[in-house]
Amino acid sequence: MKYSTSKENYIKAIYHLEQEDPVVSTNALARQLATKPASVTDMLKKLHEQQLIHYEPYKGVQLTDSGNKLALQIIRKHRLWEFFLVEKLGFGWEEVHEIAEELEHISSKKLIDRLDDFLGKPKTDPHGDPIPDAAGIVPKIEKRCLLDLPVGIAADLISVSNQSADMLDLLRHHQIEIGSRLKITNRFRFDRSIQITVQGGPPVTISEQLGAHLYVAWATED
Amino acid sequence: MKYSTSKENYIKAIYHLEQEDPVVSTNALARQLATKPASVTDMLKKLHEQQLIHYEPYKGVQLTDSGNKLALQIIRKHRLWEFFLVEKLGFGWEEVHEIAEELEHISSKKLIDRLDDFLGKPKTDPHGDPIPDAAGIVPKIEKRCLLDLPVGIAADLISVSNQSADMLDLLRHHQIEIGSRLKITNRFRFDRSIQITVQGGPPVTISEQLGAHLYVAWATED
DNA sequence: GAGCTTTTTTAGGCGAATCTAAAAAAAAAT
């Protein structure tokens, strides 16, 4: 069975819209895909024939199990490529979406699994969204302040709530950047500081004041 | 101007066929692209309209300057991705061609230039073929036995003329593998050995007997 | 529940890239 780029985009769009409303309308899809409702209807018939969606005229659509599985594989590819672009190629996390939209349609399964290994099997993309694993299982993600991170759990830095020059300077000094994998190794109540590791490096100590501005995502069941 | 995947494949095929014969025939193209001559004729008309080829019915085709430039950009992408797949993801160099055929059509110029940097601006792909730079300039490549490599020039290992277990064992011991960047730092005539570095690491000494089995590629003008 | 509005589908077409079958041009052979 061959899945075209266009079909994959429909499947992904249906997946995302299902998060809001379990039954997805033709109009909502047309809006999402920047296309016309008539075109959507055409495609829905084809996706139905390929058993990727449940579809009855005028009744909206839902992904079938195999449609859902496919959607998760596409999202996995999209998010792994985003991670790659930010972590390895130094792109800003605002500019990667568009490029990942193209890369997510590269078909090789082996490629994506090796990329996953190469990147260290990350649990979240640069926006903190969970990356499904090769089996299509989506890790449960907490997105919180670094100070809420339990000791010993690895988490990825997804945003900084203060963009001042002083802050960026401090972050650079600690070699902390968006996407860095952080782990709390110790908490010191006395002087309100915490000891962390960055990217598995040596432990460093930072103030709770700094930690309060760092927002991280981590998987809750490993 | 928009270039589709199919058009890009035609341009690339014409480029490669021009290496053998400066005037490319419809039949040769059809063979190369696994399509029919009639389809080729259709496409040639379109490529001609877009000024990518010189085309007169019955007279074969040649790339125009802009067609040539486009071909070099596609080849650059193809070979950089191949390098990435082998060097970073650990693919064997036989299995990367097919995947690179897909990756080469990703459009972002910024992506490919950053990938180039990330990979250390390699001059050759895993097969020893030259990688055009961002301006479309193709480095001149020597492919020879490691023993012919001048002292101090970096070269990439592209093949090993002996696949015995003993040989592979020895290579693993020296952490030499296909794609490794080698440089000769010293030659010792006395015991027929040479001193080399692998991937910029510390110098190691190997026998000329081993070196005779290693084939490398390097750029002749840097 | 009759009429109006919105949503969705159908019908018919278009451009891209392919195909087959047939015609035309070029090349080769005698």
Place this chain on the structure above:
DNA sequence: ATTTTTTTTTAGATTCGCCTAAAAAAGCTC
């Protein structure tokens, strides 16, 4: 220099993904 063979082009279909315009179904409103 004809004839034969090969190559190339034209003509006419097909599939895919999209479009517009019009019809049909569903959903509101009073």
